[in-house]
Amino acid sequence: MSNEIIEGILEGLRLIFTFDSEVWGVIEVSFRVSLTSTFLAALVALPIGSFIGLRTFKGKKEVTNLINTFMGFPPVVMGLVVYLLLSRTGPFGALGLLYSTSAMIIAQFLLAVPIIMGTAKAAIESVDPILKETVLSLGANERQLWWELIKHSKKSIIAGFLVAFGQAISEVGAVMIVGGNIRWETRTFTTSIVLQTRMGEFGMAIALGVILITIAFIVNYGLTRLQTRVD
């Protein structure tokens, strides 16, 4: 067994440094899907989340509870939901999106939206209320106040993006269900690792694992840098 591990590691390193086309194909799919889903989620969730944080309204508590619940939504269940929606007999079956990267983007998008929304809302709410009042009393309208608060809490907001991206790229359940793990098409780091491990192809699994951990490290490094940076 220990022999297998050493062999696997060596094989993994060989695959990385020889730029194995399948490994790089998997990387390409993973990044394309996760970056797109995070970007689209940010586009939708940042305005909505920050707006919820800005205003006080009736039912805000309930909305907050809902967002928080969805922030911890089990990815595999999200996979199931998106599968049911996109399957041939489902309401969006006619679009023929199942087992495509689009389906994976949709699933990851739905997982990322509450994360970015929740962090943006919390970031806006945590701005010193005196700063809010100062900006208002200087004559800012709501849009100007909103922009000021976004600028002020950009660190936390970017941290939210990074968390959402990190979660998207390391997620396995949802992309497996809706993407189908099709070689060269919808196979990602995670689904590939699952498959190769099952097949005993540890070299490929380890190579991908190393890259995934490296990405996780870079994301975390970025997060820490953000949180400790002094302006």
Added chain:
Amino acid sequence: MGSLDYKQGLIKMKLLEVRNLSKVFYKRDKSETEVLSNVNFLVEQGECFVIIGPNGSGKTTLLRIIGLLEAPTLGQIFYNKKDLIKISRKQKVEFRRKFSFVRQKPVVRNTTVFNNIAYGPKVRGLKYDEYQERVNEIIDFIGLKGMEKKNARSLSGGEMQRVAIAMNFVVNPEIYLLDEVSANLDSMNIKLLDDFIMKIKQDKDKTIIMSTHDPLEAIKYADRIAVLKNGQITQVGTPSEIFSSPKDEFTAMFVGYENILHGIAEIDKNTGLNQIRINDIIITASSQLEGKVKVCIRPESIGIVKEPPKNTSYRNTFKGHIENIHDLGNICHLIVRCGSEKFLVTITELSKHNLNLKIGSEVFINFKATDVKIL
């Protein structure tokens, strides 16, 4: 023209009216704290209206409500007869732009001094060319020239407060709301703040509503004073009214009694002392101010004798007669008229008895030049 007439007391323009204002804060455990309770007052255009009260009396909340930064629980605020509580979010922005709000602890945006001061003009839609000259002028005025590009958050507390005041001054508001702005400032910054307030006061169209817990500051700036105690206004009046006849014990205790006179000061070249002409009397003081001033003398600093004092070190002696006597237990208040002016004098019941003082008695009052505060 109208404002000039107003200053002469002919026309009074009601600018802001606070009516039946109450504010209740609800805590998590459903307990209530009534911070303001049925507050009513009028502010006229061009006046400096000072709200004086101890910490926790509700001054800041009151100013925040007037500045449309917080909604009252009950009551109305009228600005030129328009009810500001009922207006839309968009209209509130419009009205906030007529106000400015400087608070005790300044907060500046995380950007340069210039950008902080330019923020008000910018959100009002002005272009860089339209505001940069005025912004630089004000930076010069607050003594921060050369620091335009410095991050405002890296400044000292006093400098930050100056930036905060400049941020509000640059937009030329109708009403200045100043919330204990002089607290925590050193003497140099107080001087600068004073220049600012005096500059605003010179502009007869501008109205100031300020809060303070410092009676001398209130006397110095106020055209009228409102005393706030536990969220209730206990008295509104001119400084002389408040400090010579406080309505209740709290006001008397908190603001203290003070003789407040208005005069013109000049420096006597021979003695180097201040001579303040107040109608037909001249008071000598040790300050170095000139021009229009307010003169304050505490009633307990004034001595009273029946014969003209000889060889006294007291620089101020005036002949007068007792107009009125208020007995307050073992002390009493005498109202002594000397020429055009009335003085409130505090003495013990025993002294009154020994000197055989009665209404109409002819007396001499005297006080030291160093006991005269010039504001």
